Amino acid sequence: MQTHTPPPASASDLFLPVQFGACHLRNRIVMAPLTRSRAEADGVPGKYAADYYRQRATAGLIIAEAAQISAQGKGYAGTPGIYNSAHVKAWATVTRAVHAAGGRIFLQLWHVGRISHPSLQPHGELPVAPSAIQPAGQAFTENGFQPFVTPRELTLDEIAGVVEQYRSAAERALDAGFDGVEIHAANGYLLDQFLRDSTNHRTDAYGGALENRSRLLMEVTAAVTGVWGSNRVGVRLSPLSPMNDISDSNPQALFTHVVQQLNLFKLLYLHVIEGVTGGPRDVEHGFDLQSLRRLFNGLYIANNGYDLALAEQRRAAGQLDLVAFGRPFIANPDLVHRLQSHAALATFDQATLYGGGEHGYTDYPAMPTNIDAEVPA
Secondary structure, eight states, X not given: OOOOOOOOTTOOOTTSOEEETTEEESSSEEEOXXXXXXXXXXXXXXXXXXXXXXXXXXXXXXXXXXXXXXXXGOOSTXXXXXXXXXXXXXXXXXXXXXXXXXXXXXXXEEOOTTSSOGGGSXXXXXXXXXSOOOOSSEEEETTEEEEOOOOEEOXXXXXXXXXXXXXXXXXXXXHTTOSEEEEEOOTTSHHHHHHOTTTOOOOSTTSSSHHHHTHXXXXXXXXXXXXXXXXXXXXXXXXXXXXXXXXXXXXHHHHHHHHHHHGGGTOSEEEEEOSSTTSOSOOSSOOOHHHHHHHOSSEEEEESSOOHHHHHHHHHTTSOSEEEEOTHHHHOTTHHHHHHTTOOOOOOOGGGSSSSSSTTTTOOOOOOSOGGGGSOO
């Protein structure tokens, strides 16, 4: 069982080394997974990905962008996969680049479930889900945004196949040289869809009671830890976020149960999106996020809307072990240095956020480390 000992009130240890399971991290700053939609059409990570991640390797930990575990798991144009040898070969160039720069990198394993479109699916098939319930919103396809469709309900045999896809993807991530993996069970994607009673209306062993709705996540966690061991695996949750038309009638009971069950696996960490993904941190729901922190036996990575002051405050209060920053890493490849030196942060170009090449991806400059060097002789 991990202990949650806060640093002295007069100092922050965010920039000091920390042991992270089997990995030694240079600091407690995490680069959160960020979809950038720059993969090739077949899901192979783009040719600039190695440079992009290498530039940001001063983060204590990089959690690479979500990678679909199968062709069926794809939900957006330009996202990478981790289900064939070409994917492994391309990701291996990324991990080698990060390791050469002294960094550590995990891969997030992803199946979007119903948050997809037939044009993104093999043979134009319907997306799959726990239940045939159409989500509100639009899918980002190769032909622009298109309305979500009503998905097809997974059969019991297909659910077993999804678990096997996670296990196989975990093996391929190991082959690609990652330091660990994160199971994406947040933001309204497949595993989250099984957890929530708004999207899971099943009446079999995967629906109804909390134990049944959390069954798939536990089976996936068992499969992934069977490949990696428990000290190189984390899980991401978003208890309060309505992203991708998701909700639950009693999230406190649901996620209390989920964390209690995850504790049986002795996982390395829990990665929690606090509030609405990419939106407000404070949500009027009566949900006690810190109860999950107290309940979980591993390390707690806090995410969503953090700046340095809030990170230091919550670390001093013992409310987090590591803190994840997402979009600030886009325009600030040297974010750790900027935070540590209290420097101003650059802002990213919204127009180059998704898709494209190296512009708006690998061409954001680092802050000069020698101010005198800028002065003409």
